[in-house]
Amino acid sequence: MIPQEIIRAKRDGHELGADDIAAFTAGLTNDKVTEGQAAAFAMAVYFNGLNIAERVALTKAMRDSGTVLRWDDMPGPVLDKHSTGGVGDTVSLMVAPMIAACGGYVPMISGRGLGHTGGTSDKFESIPGYVTTPSMDAFKAVVRDVGCAVIGSTPDLAPADRRLYGIRDVTATIESIGLITASILSKKLAGGLQALVMDVKCGSGAFMTTLPKARELAQSIAKVATGAGLPTTAFITDMDQPLANAAGNTVEVAYAIDYLTGTRREQRMHEVVMALSTELLLLGKLSKSKAAARTQLQAALDSGAAAERFDKMVAGLGGPKNVIEDPWKHMTRAPQQVAIAPLHAGPVTAIDNRAVGMVVVALGGGRTRPQDPIDHAVGLTSLAAIGDTVGPDRPLAIVHARTDGQVAEATNLVRAAYRVGGRAKPTRAAVLDRITV
Ligand code: URA
Secondary structure, eight states: OOHHHHHHHHHTTOOOOHHHHHHHHHHHHTTOSOHHHHHHHHHHHHHHOOOHHHHHHHHHHHHTTSOOOOOTTOSSOBEEEEEOOOSSOOHHHHHHHHHHHTTOBEEEEEOOOBTTBOOHHHHHTTSTTOOSSOOHHHHHHHHHHHSEEEEEOOTTSSHHHHHHHHHHHTTTOOOOHHHHHHHHHHHHHHTTOSEEEEEEEESTTSSBOSHHHHHHHHHHHHHHHHHTTOOEEEEEEEOSSOSSSOEESHHHHHHHHHHHHTSOOOHHHHHHHHHHHHHHHHHTTSOSSHHHHHHHHHHHHHTSHHHHHHHHHHHHTTOOTTTTTOHHHHSOOOSEEEEEOOSSOEEEEEEOHHHHHHHHHHHTSSOSSTTOOOOTTOEEESOOOTTOEEBTTBOSEEEEESSHHHHHHHHHHHHHHEEESSSOOOOOOSEEEEEOO
C-alpha cells in the first residue's frame, strides 16, 4: 500500500476500492500512515466525498482495526441506541433500562461531552462509585445480569477511528457526512450489536442545524449500517430547544431518575424516548407491532421495572445501591441554585440552544479540551421551553453554580440565549422523521 497513491486517487475524485480503504485504515492503526497523510486523506474526502460502498468499506475496516465484541451467550437480542448529541439529551439513560425491562440486552458504549453537547458517560460519572471503564468481563456480566450497562469508550474498540478522529478534529475535517457516518458506525459495529436506533438531532443545539443536513446524515447512517450488516433505523429529532428541562451532568441524572420513577415525565421527552424504544423492540423482534411495543414500554415504566434495571445497573457498575430511592443522598448538588429572571415578561419565542449548552461548558460542566476535568454538579434546571410565558413568577432557568461570579456569567448568557416576546417560531414536533432503508 502506498498511502499517497490512495490520497491522490481521492484528491482527483476517484472511487476507492475496498482493498485500498482497508489497507489505508490498517496503516492508521499500525502507524504506517503518517499524521500528514491521514490529514490529507481526510481533507480529500471532505471535498470529494465517499459513496455508500466506500463508506461501508471504511466503516468495516475501522471496525476491524480493534476488538469486535461478541455476545453469543445473551438470551435475547443485543440492541443499542446512539445520539449525534444535543442539549438536555438524557434519552440514553431511559432507553437502556426500558429496553432491558422488555427483554433486550443493551451494551451501550457512550461518548464524553463534545463542544456544547453533553456526554452520557460524563453524566453517569456524577454518581459516586459508578465505573465507566470497567473490565470487559465486568461489562459483559452486568449486561447479562441486568440487561443493560452504559460505559465510556474503550481504546481497543475501533482504534483507527480514534486516530483519524483526533486528526480530523484539528484539521477542520469533522464535518464530512461520509467520515461522520463511518466514525460513528465503526464503534457501534465493534460493539457486536444486532440492531441499532440512531437519534440524529436537528436544530440550533445539534451538529446538524438544518433538516436537509440531518436527513442526509440519517440516510447515510441507515444505508451504511444496513450495508455493513447492522439493521438500523434513524430518527431525526428536534434540538431547537433543550429536550429535558435540565442541562448538566448530575441534574440530568436526577431528571432521568424522575422520568423512570414517574415523578415527572414531560411530553416531548416521552415522545422521543417512546419512539426510539418502540423501534428497538420491533428491530429486536421483542414486539409484534408498534402498539404492542408501546404497551410493553409503558408497563415497564408503570410497574417500576425500568427504574429497577437502572438501579441494578448503577449498583452493578460500582455505584450505590438504591440510587433511585433518593438520588440526592448520593449525588452532590452545587452550593448555589439561583433563579434567572428574564429581563422582561412574555412568551419564549426562540432559544439559541447551542448557547444554552455553552452555559454548562462555561460553568465547568463541559470541556473546551478533551483532557479537561469537569464539574459534574453545575448546570441548569427548570429551563423554560418555547411557548412558556416567563416573568416574575417564572424564571428562564435555575443555575446551579459554585460561585457568585459563575451565577452572574450564567445569568447573562442564559438571557442572551432566550428570545422573549416578538413573533413566535412555530414549535416543531419532537420527532421529525423516521428513516429506514
Ligand atoms: N461522533 C463521532 O463518533 N464521530 C464523528 O465523526 C462525529 C461525531
